[in-house]
Amino acid sequence: MSFETVFITGATGYIGGEALYQLLNNKEGRKFNITALVRNEAKSEKLLKATNHQVSTVIGTLDDTELFKEQILKNDVIINTADVDNVPHAQVLHDTLIKIDRPTILIHTSGTSVIGDDLSADKNATTKIYSDVKDIDEINKLPEKQPHRPVDKLVLDIEEHNPKVKTVIISPSTIFGLSDGYDKIISIQIPMLINACLKRGKAFSVYNGNYIWSHVHIKDLGDLYYLLLSKLITGDKSLPTGKKGYYFGAYILKDEGSVTTRASAIEHTWAEVSKVVAQELKKRNLIESDEVSHADPEDVVKYTSFDFGPYLWGTNARSRADNAYAIGWKPKYSDPNSFWGSIGPDVDHIVKSG
Ligand SMILES: NC(=O)c1ccc[n+]([C@@H]2O[C@H](COP(=O)([O-])OP(=O)(O)OC[C@H]3O[C@@H](n4cnc5c(N)ncnc54)[C@H](OP(=O)(O)O)[C@@H]3O)[C@@H](O)[C@H]2O)c1
Structure with missing residues (x-):
């Protein structure tokens, strides 16, 4: 065959x-x-x-x-x-x-x-x-x-x-x-977060964002x-x-080794991702502050127009x-630099494609 x-x-x-x-x-x-x-x-x-x-x-x-x-x-x-x-x-x-x-x-x-x-x-x-x-x-x-x-x-x-x-x-x-x-x-998950932060005018995490993927x-x-x-x-x-x-x-x-509640080198927390998104957006003068505020699911749906949005960044x-x-x-590409270094290019791609 x-x-x-x-x-x-x-x-x-x-x-x-x-x-x-x-x-x-x-x-x-x-x-x-x-x-x-x-x-x-x-x-x-x-x-x-x-x-x-x-x-x-x-x-x-x-x-x-x-x-x-x-x-x-x-x-x-x-x-x-x-x-x-x-x-x-x-x-x-x-x-x-x-x-x-x-x-x-x-x-x-x-x-x-x-x-x-x-x-x-x-x-x-x-x-x-x-x-x-x-x-x-x-x-x-x-x-x-x-x-x-x-x-x-x-x-x-x-x-x-x-x-x-x-x-x-x-x-x-x-x-x-x-x-x-x-x-x-x-991709979907981080680019959608970038777009929602842009729409909101400031970066956010779902609740405290301390969730690992x-x-x-x-x-x-x-x-x-x-x-x-x-x-x-x-x-x-x-x-x-x-x-x-x-x-x-x-x-x-x-x-x-033994598993803890800290993200390992092959994982991220959404709080950390939101922080880097904030820094990358601020660096390009796309938002005023690199502070990350907490948003509740209803607020997140408002900025994503997507009912599943909060689950993308509010779950483990x-x-x-x-x-x-x-x-x-x-x-x-399993090294941490590949992951964290991909957020800036995502922002650039979003800005370039309008
Ligand atoms: N990206 C991620 O991080 C990720 C992770 C895990 C799972 N997924 C899931 O994997 C799937 C693909 O993800 P993706 O990131 O590749 O999404 P994507 O970039 O939006 O691509 C979706 C593709 O499917 C086509 N399509 C969607 N609905 C269709 C339908 N009803 N009939 C025919 N074609 C249809 C789209 O066509 P058009 O070009 O016409 O829109 C496009 O070619 C999604 O269901 C997503 O939720 C994504």
Whole structure:
């Protein structure tokens, strides 16, 4: 089985753009016949031009059930990066793949909000850290109310019903850095915080901001998409897939030692991020002070117009990518300078793109 045909969703986005770039520029010299789902003619033209016509496009959305089914049936590999919370779309994916009668690969995207805790004014940093190896049973039993969980559950169920389909989920933590992609090349979490601080005229944290998340550079994440694809294509029997095929996009520490409520070198607190955002904005005379004030969730929704906004910076989600390291992933940007040094360029990109 050669697995030459690929259907990708979200290719004009930040994650999907990087995943596509890695496919088109892979070091193994593999050639794929790639079809990308795009939402309109303008996006199609943009993607075709930016990739030098190395991909084909189909115009539609995740909710175009027939078109989506047709593409699943036509292609050997499905890479899903468009919307991690679209349950009807995930149901179609599930129902089509459990019945498919030929080897198919699915690489699906989630996010570590799935392990996030609740918002609370009285809360601080947690010592709870999730490993995608040691805590995989707990991850498979996370409650439905957790963000992304309803879709994760459907995807995790596929392979058990149909062993001809091999599935993996990549669940990124905070993604940072500019992507090599073709349209939107900036992340969501920190850029949205920068925009909200600009709109508010001063920097803020959700409550005290003392909540810890892990992070991953977009180029390291793109490497992981390709590494998994490459191993799935060669049929590597040792590769965890299905219910064990959950891969956090995060880093690990060589000697973790005892866990404290302080962020380690591969993590950040949102209070620290807000401080650096404040300094970078002040340095460019975009706000008057580099002080960070506390905001409550209602206030945050006002400045983001996004109900989920407070959860992006008001929760703990500490993850360790044990699965990815075990299969030979070698990230290049896990040093703290890469993360903290990415906030200034994010501000510049936002200012430049208006
Ligand atoms: N960035 C992060 O830090 C991060 C971390 C973990 C999880 N995630 C999740 O991963 C997903 C992708 O994130 P991203 O940062 O790559 O977002 P993004 O840059 O906004 O890209 C989203 C992509 O999906 C496409 N899309 C969205 N809804 C669609 C629909 N209904 N039908 C067809 N295409 C659709 C967009 O098309 P257009 O170009 O037409 O808009 C775009 O190509 C999101 O659900 C996000 O919540 C992101």
